[in-house]
Amino acid sequence: SYSFTAKDKSSKKILLEVFAKINGEDVKVAQAEKTFNIEAKDETDEKEDEKTAEAKPSPSSSPETEIENEPPKLMFGGTSSNIWDGTIGEVGFKLKRQSAVSKGTGECKWEATVNSQVWGTLDPFIGPRSQADITKKIQEFVAESKRWGKTTTVKSFSIGEFKGQFANSSVRFRGGGASVDAGYRSSSISAEGRGWLMKDGKAIEVGYNVTGGGCWENSDRAFLERQAYAAQDEAKGIINGLTLTGGGFSKTAYSGPKLDGSDMPTLELVATPNRTKLKKGEIVEVRAVVTNTNAEDEPIEFTWTGDHGGKGANVQFIAEKPGKQKLSVVAKGAKYQIGTAAIEFEIADLKAELKQLTPQTKVAVGTPVAFSAQLYSEGKPASGN
Structure with missing residues (x-):
């Protein structure tokens, strides 16, 4: 006025x-x-x-004069771990998580990274003006998430006396690839959350983003998923603990997965007998060994690719086709992928040769005929009976 x-x-x-x-x-x-x-x-x-x-x-001059008190000024406050940092002011706040970075272990050796942000805005310029507007914005967010192959969960949400709704999307990993025409395409991972609240015509918007990417051959998928899920859980915790009474953000010690991936579960294949050069028909016992897992990883599911028999962590490789053959496995935990591993076998290409020794000419009735046999492995004579 x-x-x-x-x-x-x-x-x-x-x-x-x-x-x-x-x-x-x-x-x-x-x-x-x-x-x-x-x-x-x-x-x-x-x-x-x-x-x-x-x-x-x-x-x-009048003791009965009433002085109207202004309503307290709103300002965000809350709690976050010490790997989140940012700014807070009269119109809102923004926090950013330290980047999680891991060097690729596969063929491409690119760096895999995961980043996340959490923010809140008091009375946003383009914001809802009623609870019906909030419902519409949530529906638009759900529809957009679906277009990107994600599912969403919607819940009632409040900060103090402000009431509204909040929606969380699922974490989605999109594999990379390579082609002659398009070149190399990195993998990607993402998740989002959005919420709107109102009181007496005033609106609040809060939200978070999780984004990341890595190698085109997807060798770092386990790192990306573990860090993305951790970042999303932390972002949810920050938003659920928001206040409007100011005081800034108090810090707690970070206790999630290491940002360089050094505490990741490991997966390797152990072959018995321990050799990779085989003859056709040989059978090798192959065991998938997973170490450094957590309770949240159980149960672990193994998916094998290649000539094998059995399922679970222990299978048999069957040497049926000559040449180089690969047996690979993907280990997936209850929440996200643990890792991939592969072992390559070389199966000898065996050929037999039969020669007539005597007689060298046509064989007459009653004439003894002598033969010799030779087995070749990869074009070279093989010994044995």
Whole structure:
């Protein structure tokens, strides 16, 4: 509101400009103006004003004067681990998680990274103006998540006396690839959450993003998934603990997976007998060994690819086809992938040759015939009976 007292007879113009902070800058979003003429008062009006002034007690002279208290100013506060850092101000807050980075262990050797942000905005410029608006925004978020192959969960949500809804998307991993035409395409992983709340016509928006990517041959999928799920859980915890009474964000010690992936579960294949050069028909026992797992990883599911028999952690490789053959396995925990491993066998290409020794000419009735046999492995004579 705005007011002034005219000192003389004149024409006045009032100009109103409305600014909003968008992307950190003050941007004019509306304007209005009004022009009016100020007339001289007649003697009757002046006398009435004098009587009113005499009859009106001053605020300081009356003990019964009520002074209206302004409502407390809203400001975000809460708790986060010490790997989150950011800014907080009168219009909101933004926190960023330290980047999780791991060097690729597969063929491409690219770095795998996962990042996350959490934010909140008080009375956003483009925000809901009713609970119906909140429902519409949540529905739009759910539809957009579905287009990207994600599922969502929606819940009622509140911060103090502000009420609304919050939606979390699932974590989605998208595998990379390589082709002659398109080149190399990195893998990616992402998850999001959005929420809106209202009280007395005022709105609040809160949300988070988790993003990451890695090698085109997907060797670092386990790292990406473990860090993305951890970042999402931490973001949910920050949002669920938000207050509007200020005080900043108190810090707690980080206890999640190491950001360099050094505490990741490991997967390797052990062959018995321990050799990779085989003859056709040989059978090798192969065992998948997983170490450094947590309770949240159980149960572990193994998916094998290649000539094998059996299932679970122990299978048999069957040497049926000559040449180099690969047996690979993917180990997946209850929540996310643990890792992949492979072993390559070389199966000898065996060929037999039969020669007639005697007689060298046509065989007559009653004539003994002698033969010799030779087995070849990879084109070279093989020994044995």
